[in-house]
Amino acid sequence: MQLTFLHFFLWSVLKVIVVTVILLMGVAYTVLLERKLVGRIQNRWGPSRVGPFGLWQPLVDGAKNFLKEDIIPDAVYRPLYLLAPLISLACALISIAVIPFGEPNAGPGRFDLFEISNLNIGLLVILGITSIGVYGIALAGWSSNNKYSLLGSLRSSAQLISYELALGLSLVGVVLRAGSLNLRVIVEQQATRGIVTWNIFGGLQFVAFFIYLTAAYAETNRAPFDLPEAESELTGGYHTEYSSMKFAMFFMAEYANMITVGCVATLLFLGGWTSPLGDLMGDFQNPFVNAGLSLFWFVLKVFCFLFLYVWVRGTLPRFRYDQLMSFGWRYLMPLAMLNIVATSLWLANH
Helix, strand or coil, X not given: CHHHXXXXXXXXXXXHHHHHHHHHHHHHHHHHHHHHHHHHHCCCCCCCCCCHHHCCHHHHHHHHHHXXXXXXXXXXXXXXXHHHHHXXXXXXXXXXXXXXXXXXXXXXXXXXXXXXXXXXXXXXHHXXXXXXXXXXXXXXXXXXXXXXXXXXXXXXXXXXXXXXXXHHHHCHHHHHHHCCCCHHHHHHHCCCXXXXXXXXXXXCCHHXXXXXXXHHHHHCCCCCCCCCCCHHHHCCHHHCCCCHHHHHHXXXXXXXXXXXXXXXHHHHHCCCCCCCCHHHCCCCCCHHHHHHHXXXXXXXXXXXXXXXHHHHHCCCCCCCHHHHHXXXXXXXXXXXXXXXXXXHHXXXXX
């Protein structure tokens, strides 16, 4: 019994370390991906000098943040000033613990290889953890003792709370179809015939996907909804008084949240780790090939989602704040409620 628990504990610790390292590397190279893609959209090269094709640029940026002077203004409230970036980054990293990245049965024995923790309320856990992240931004603005930082944090709090409602409501239709909050069950419910049975198409949740996509941009403070920072209006928003690694932690939290949002969209709307061909492709005899393919499909779908994230940033101008709030409350919220009613009626008649 003790040996089994020890194996389980060591295996869990190993998965936590591996997933955290991969997520942080993904954050670093998502930044590089954005800089390269936006560069192409704007007809320039982007990072290209450090290493082949600029691939070492994220390592240099990380070292630069570590070596920068760490300045703490005299008038800040130190305990909360130091705690704020930790809250933001911790919430961004913890969310990944309940996300399955591949076929559940690909691991050795009864241990799952591609998921740290399988929870029956996995979706609810993700929504709960990400909602706590706003405290990091709110505390950063208040503790900085800077009116521009405070305005930025107030904007962010109002924006995140508003769009979190629309985002949560957009997922109700998916939960109704699957009859579960377990992310594995939601994926398996879409896996029968590939792309035809994905929630975005076969599940008739295209409107829900649009709502989720739009609310996700606002939830992660991304253009065209990046009003909490709004450099042209508020200097640097809630992190004006932060420097060195404390600023980098806010930056990392934003990109980690982007990856998490992409993972959730993949699981709920795009069939998760399953092939677009569904059962037509069949399984291979080699379990390692099956495991690799499931991971490949999942990563490819998340990559496409991140590509769309960057494409939108390089294409659309920033909203005004009144437009941002009006769009969330007057359009997305009613549309999400109508989608719930329509999905309920469709399920009741089938």
